Amino acid sequence: MTALVQRYLDGILAEHAGVSQGALANYIPELACVDPTGFGLSVSSSDGYVYESGDADVQFTMQSISKPFTYALVLNQLGQDDVDARIGVEPSGEGFNKISVDQVTNMPKNPMINAGAIVACSLVPGRSVDDRFDLVREFYSACAGRSLDFDDDVYRSERASGSRNRGIAYLLDSFGALGADPDDALDLYIRQCSLKVTSTDLARMGSTLARGGLNPLTGRQVTDAAVVRRTLSVMVTCGMYDAAGEWVSAVGMPAKSGVGGGIVAVLPGQLGIGVYSPRIDDKGNSVRGMLVCRSLSQQLGLHFLTVSSEAHAAIRGVYNPRPGVRVYEVHGDLLFAGAEQVARTATRDCAEFDTAILDVSRLHTISEPARALLAGLSDDLQALNKRGLLVDPSGSVAPATAAYDDLVFATVEDALTAAGDQRS
Numbered sequence: 371m372t373a374l375v376q377r378y379l380d381g382i383l384a385e386h387a388g389v390s391q392g393a394l395a396n397y398i399p400e401l402a403c404v405d406p407t408g409f410g411l412s413v414s415s416s417d418g419y420v421y422e423s424g425d426a427d428v429q430f431t432m433q434s435i436s437k438p439f440t441y442a443l444v445l446n447q448l449g450q451d452d453v454d455a456r457i458g459v460e461p462s463g464e465g466f467n468k469i470s471v472d473q474v475t476n477m478p479k480n481p482m483i484n485a486g487a488i489v490a491c492s493l494v495p496g497r498s499v500d501d502r503f504d505l506v507r508e509f510y511s512a513c514a515g516r517s518l519d520f521d522d523d524v525y526r527s528e529r530a531s532g533s534r535n536r537g538i539a540y541l542l543d544s545f546g547a548l549g550a551d552p553d554d555a556l557d558l559y560i561r562q563c564s565l566k567v568t569s570t571d572l573a574r575m576g577s578t579l580a581r582g583g584l585n586p587l588t589g590r591q592v593t594d595a596a597v598v599r600r601t602l603s604v605m606v607t608c609g610m611y612d613a614a615g616e617w618v619s620a621v622g623m624p625a626k627s628g629v630g631g632g633i634v635a636v637l638p639g640q641l642g643i644g645v646y647s648p649r650i651d652d653k654g655n656s657v658r659g660m661l662v663c664r665s666l667s668q669q670l671g672l673h674f675l676t677v678s679s680e681a682h683a684a685i686r687g688v689y690n691p692r693p694g695v696r697v698y699e700v701h702g703d704l705l706f707a708g709a710e711q712v713a714r715t716a717t718r719d720c721a722e723f724d725t726a727i728l729d730v731s732r733l734h735t736i737s738e739p740a741r742a743l744l745a746g747l748s749d750d751l752q753a754l755n756k757r758g759l760l761v762d763p764s765g766s767v768a769p770a771t772a773a774y775d776d777l778v779f780a781t782v783e784d785a786l787t788a789a790g791d792q793r794s
């Protein structure tokens with residue numbers, strides 16, 4: 371634990387503790403019964419350490435925060451093409467409980483509004499609602515790293531008062547938009563909204579998304595990176611009701627809020643954040659939750675469009691172990707832009723060496739486009755009458771083909787020996 375981080379979080383919570391604007395959601399009667407003063411913040415690092423401040427152990431119902439997780443579940447189960455054939459990815463520009471369907475296809479505009487979420491529920495596989503709910507609960511619990519409880523009172527309250535959602539389900543059914551019986555889809559939707567979490571659960575669920583589907587607490591790969599990328603994409607554009615533009619501008623993280631007062635926010639590769647404060651604004655977002663996320667983002671520099679100098683850090687070191695030979699050490703997580711810089715630097719400076727040795731033994735991960743670029747560097751250098759050798763003990767860059775046998779080495783020493791042979 372870092373005391374400084376804990377102080378930051380406590381300070382941010384204290385900064386907004388006195389705000390009492392907003393009101394409890396009351397269109398689901400049971401939601402109006404919660405303690406309006408509850409206020410919790412949890413932040414999970416990408417390796418699973420969680421900082422907590424305030425009422426981080428108070429449980430509340432997920433409500434709409436369930437939507438991205440069920441969307442991820444059906445993407446995982448059915449594949450993106452089948453899901454895309456049923457649910458769009460465009461912001462609707464309308465309230466969460468409007469019948470926002472595409473005029474031509476009759477598909478819901480996105481999975482973060484009720485219509486899209488009810489279609490997503492209709493796609494969850496299973497023979498009964500109980501089966502499907504087991505799958506949903508299991509998936510959410512795997513993201514949180516603990517078994518989540520169910521709030522029967524909130525469930526019954528929403529079932530008894532949910533005419534609007536029932537109307538949406540039946541209209542969707544009349545369009546042929548559902549993959550299951552409308553009552554079953556609706557029942558599953560209300561059940562998932564009634565699953566209970568704490569702000570710490572949300573932070574952990576967020577960190578599972580931040581890690582591309584790997585829960586850092588349990589080490590379990592819950593879903594894959596492509597599913598997470600798509601899910602985070604719709605959270606960016608549609609996650610915060612009608613405040614998506616304001617949210618992205620001021621906070622800059624994929625997020626989802628719910629009328630129960632929770633917000634989950636994700637900083638890809640870095641953090642999962644959970645906030646709870648049940649008084650919501652007229653768009654449906656937790657008032658203090660929004661303020662906390664805004665402060666966190668500004669004070670800790672978390673906006674996901676902050677331009678970093680990461681690409682420049684790809685080359686860790688450059689040295690000439692002997693005349694005519696230059697070693698480029700590459701490290702970290704290499705994406706296209708970093709690899710492009712490495713390749714360009716080596717070809718630009720080729721007048722200064724006969725042989726370039728690219729040492730990728732300290733690479734952590736490399737994307738496929740970056741890998742292809744570095745694997746082709748030898749050919750590029752050859753066209754310039756230079757040699758390009760690779761130190762790649764784990765085969766993270768070079769394809770395992772005979773064509774690379776003379777170019778790839780386990781250590782810099784081995785590559786240097788080979789460079790010497792080639793010069794003689």
Ligand code: GLU
Nearest residue numbers: 433434466563628629630
């Ligand atoms: N169960 C709620 C509803 O459908 C969820 C709404 C929300 O959190 O946005 O009305």
